[in-house]
Amino acid sequence: MTEPGRPSAGEDPVAWLESLLCAPEHRDNPLLPALEVLLARDREQRARLERLLRISDCSHDVARSHTQELLQQYDKQLRRLEKITRISDRYQQNLLELNERLRQAALRDPLTGLANRRLLMARLQEEQERQRRTGEVFSLAMLDVDHFKRINDAFGHDAGDQVLCRMAGAIERQLRRYDLCARWGGEEFLILLPATPLAQARQMAERVMTAVREISLADIDEAIALTASIGLVQWRPDEGIDGTIQRADSALIQAKRNGRDRLQMAPS
Ligand SMILES: Nc1nc2c(ncn2[C@@H]2O[C@H](COP(=O)(O)OP(=O)(O)OP(=O)(O)O)[C@@H](O)[C@H]2O)c(=O)[nH]1
Numbered sequence: 001m002t003e004p005g006r007p008s009a010g011e012d013p014v015a016w017l018e019s020l021l022c023a024p025e026h027r028d029n030p031l032l033p034a035l036e037v038l039l040a041r042d043r044e045q046r047a048r049l050e051r052l053l054r055i056s057d058c059s060h061d062v063a064r065s066h067t068q069e070l071l072q073q074y075d076k077q078l079r080r081l082e083k084i085t086r087i088s089d090r091y092q093q094n095l096l097e098l099n100e101r102l103r104q105a106a107l108r109d110p111l112t113g114l115a116n117r118r119l120l121m122a123r124l125q126e127e128q129e130r131q132r133r134t135g136e137v138f139s140l141a142m143l144d145v146d147h148f149k150r151i152n153d154a155f156g157h158d159a160g161d162q163v164l165c166r167m168a169g170a171i172e173r174q175l176r177r178y179d180l181c182a183r184w185g186g187e188e189f190l191i192l193l194p195a196t197p198l199a200q201a202r203q204m205a206e207r208v209m210t211a212v213r214e215i216s217l218a219d220i221d222e223a224i225a226l227t228a229s230i231g232l233v234q235w236r237p238d239e240g241i242d243g244t245i246q247r248a249d250s251a252l253i254q255a256k257r258n259g260r261d262r263l264q265m266a267p268s
Helices: 013-022 032-107 117-134 148-155 157-174 198-213 241-257
Strands: 139-145 180-185 188-193 228-234 263-265
Touching: 013 032, 032 117, 117 180, 117 188, 117 241, 139 157, 139 198, 139 241, 148 157, 157 180, 157 188, 157 198, 188 198, 198 228, 198 263, 228 241, 241 263
Parallel strands: 228 263
Antiparallel strands: 139 188, 139 228, 180 188
């Protein structure tokens, strides 16, 4: 039950006041004009408040959608960046591989895949410096295929190339991991044997000569017998690298003069 002169539970006090002001029994009440003014002001304030709330909600919505848009753009840029990074990684990898292939090409003989002169000279330089530090000597073998021109002349240049490649393989199979065989030019090979005195180098050179004799050329011609001559030298601390190579070359010439298919050691 509503207490007389009070709004019922849950009733809006403004609605209650409006209903009181409209009631005919209050028409002559002297407070009526003042209450009507207050009521009008209250309505106006409520309307303003609602307007403000609407504007605030609206700006919230705008801010929210703006933030979402920025987040989407950020995600998109991030995905793009990931893609670019992946591509750039791939390019870098390709570039590294290309560099490595170029480096290899600059240091390798294209026909046999052996070291070329440049790589051998660099290794000889290192060996010379190492010898000065450790006192260990190295040996050098200059190997030349015997009568190679005959193979070229009889079976053609391609067959000659095949023989050179098989020579390279046969020599390398006799070497240790730290030895280095280079193609010095034409049918001439230079073998660096680090930390190897002459007597030990001689055994290795003989093994190489045997391996050369055992190369099979049956697919080219049954009758070819492949042999090589070797000039062998031990490095001397009092000479430069060129001097050592020169002595190996002289020993090789001597081996050829002595009848080929043989090893000639240079005096130390
Ligand atoms: N197939 C082929 N032949 C080459 C290559 N480089 C050089 N030659 C040939 O190797 C031959 C070397 O001949 P020579 O210097 O007379 O020597 P040789 O016939 O081996 O005789 P000796 O060394 O005196 O036993 C020449 O015919 C060159 O043309 C090459 O890369 N491929």
